[in-house]
Amino acid sequence: MAYKITLILGDGIGPEVIQAAKRCIEATGVKVVWEEVFAGQVAQDKYGEILPKNVLESIKKNKVALKGPIITPIGEGFRSVNVAIRQALDLYACVRPAKSYPGVKSPYKDIDLVIIRENSEDLYSGIEFEEGNPKTKELIVKIEELSLRKIRQDSGISIKPISKYASERIVRFAFEYAIKYRRKKVTVVHKANIMKFTDGLFLKTAAEVARDYSDKVIFEEAIVDNMAMQLVQKPQNYDILVLPNLYGDIISDLCAGLVGGLGVAPGANIGRDMAVFEAVHGAAPKYKGRNLVNPTAMILSGVLMLRYIKEDRAADNLESAVKEVLAEGKSVTYDLKPDRNDPTAVGTQEMADVIIEKVKD
Numbered sequence: 001m002a003y004k005i006t007l008i009l010g011d012g013i014g015p016e017v018i019q020a021a022k023r024c025i026e027a028t029g030v031k032v033v034w035e036e037v038f039a040g041q042v043a044q045d046k047y048g049e050i051l052p053k054n055v056l057e058s059i060k061k062n063k064v065a066l067k068g069p070i071i072t073p074i075g076e077g078f079r080s081v082n083v084a085i086r087q088a089l090d091l092y093a094c095v096r097p098a099k100s101y102p103g104v105k106s107p108y109k110d111i112d113l114v115i116i117r118e119n120s121e122d123l124y125s126g127i128e129f130e131e132g133n134p135k136t137k138e139l140i141v142k143i144e145e146l147s148l149r150k151i152r153q154d155s156g157i158s159i160k161p162i163s164k165y166a167s168e169r170i171v172r173f174a175f176e177y178a179i180k181y182r183r184k185k186v187t188v189v190h191k192a193n194i195m196k197f198t199d200g201l202f203l204k205t206a207a208e209v210a211r212d213y214s215d216k217v218i219f220e221e222a223i224v225d226n227m228a229m230q231l232v233q234k235p236q237n238y239d240i241l242v243l244p245n246l247y248g249d250i251i252s253d254l255c256a257g258l259v260g261g262l263g264v265a266p267g268a269n270i271g272r273d274m275a276v277f278e279a280v281h282g283a284a285p286k287y288k289g290r291n292l293v294n295p296t297a298m299i300l301s302g303v304l305m306l307r308y309i310k311e312d313r314a315a316d317n318l319e320s321a322v323k324e325v326l327a328e329g330k331s332v333t334y335d336l337k338p339d340r341n342d343p344t345a346v347g348t349q350e351m352a353d354v355i356i357e358k359v360k361d
């Protein structure tokens with residue numbers, strides 16, 4: 001039986017890396033009927049809407065989607081479609097593995113981390129009050145009255161809600177993930193020494209959940225700034241990290257950097273009964289349509305997708321093929337060559353072709 005999977009090409013380099021990943025997934029022999037839908041700038045140009053209704057409907061129906069990156073203008077214009085999809089479908093767990101692959105340039109070896117980021121609240125909940133707006137002034141008066149603290153009148157305000165409910169489910173997700181993939185340790189990352197009622201709640205809830213798993217998985221906690229330093233000094237000491245939304249975003253990019261950069265960093269957004277798989281990188285508009293960028297992150301996101309639909313053999317085959325091609329270092333894109341101007345670098349689709357040959361071997 002074929003799987004029906006939603007395919008969102010995305011903006012910028014999205015269509016190229018999605019095309020490469022789609023071909024690699026098909027090469028594993030897993031049968032997929034792709035339902036192609038449009039979101040982002042491309043949907044805006046086509047239908048006058050950045051997130052047409054049929055995108056969410058398709059994901060809700062198929063339960064699984066493979067998604068290319070979508071641009072978000074900074075400061076003004078539309079809010080992030082990526083965040084909107086995660087929120088609308090309650091894809092509360094963002095899973096970003098950071099793994100060393102021989103052949104990928106990095107000062108580190110043997111890193112095998114999984115970053116699990118809470119995806120539904122924190123400073124990403126989009127509750128913001130603009131500087132100068134009458135509602136903001138009203139809010140400042142109210143906060144000063146309730147907190148007995150002063151806020152500068154010319155402030156903008158972003159709200160950081162962290163709930164017990166969302167903290168519990170993300171930490172439980174991290175422990176369940178640890179058990180499923182036979183991992184040993186979960187480290188909860190926070191800034192509870194400063195934000196006692198938000199990060200403090202996240203930490204307290206995590207410690208409570210950890211008790212249910214104390215005989216199977218080690219539980220540790222770390223303050224986010226210290227964690228950033230520890231990751232640079234001794235990344236091999238860590239296994240699974242679970243974090244609130246904002247720290248998760250930052251630390252997962254840091255970890256992508258530890259293992260060779262955005263070109264090799266896959267990701268998944270997982271909810272109760274559906275999931276969207278996408279690379280950590282964005283739409284890199286300056287590379288659009290040039291068949292230059294690295295398809296690895298998107299292909300490895302496809303590997304995560306295959307594991308999610310329980311096609312473990314296909315996932316293992318595809319990951320091994322990617323690993324071999326990276327280790328050989330021959331048929332790889334410019335960013336994976338020691339010299340980025342190396343004329344032997346291949347294009348996005350050509351790298352996918354070599355991976356496909358290995359999958360079929």
Ligand code: NAD
Pocket residue numbers: 017068069070071072073082262263278279280281282283284285293294295297335
């Ligand atoms: P980006 O990840 O798009 O690109 C930054 C740089 O990283 C690129 O210039 C390139 O040098 C490198 N890079 C990225 N992907 C690569 C690949 N596959 N192979 C080789 N090199 C690669 O980040 P940005 O420039 O901050 O964002 C561009 C747009 O993408 C923005 O509009 C942003 O909002 C959006 N974005 C979307 C997502 C998403 O859809 N989930 C994630 C991040 C950024």
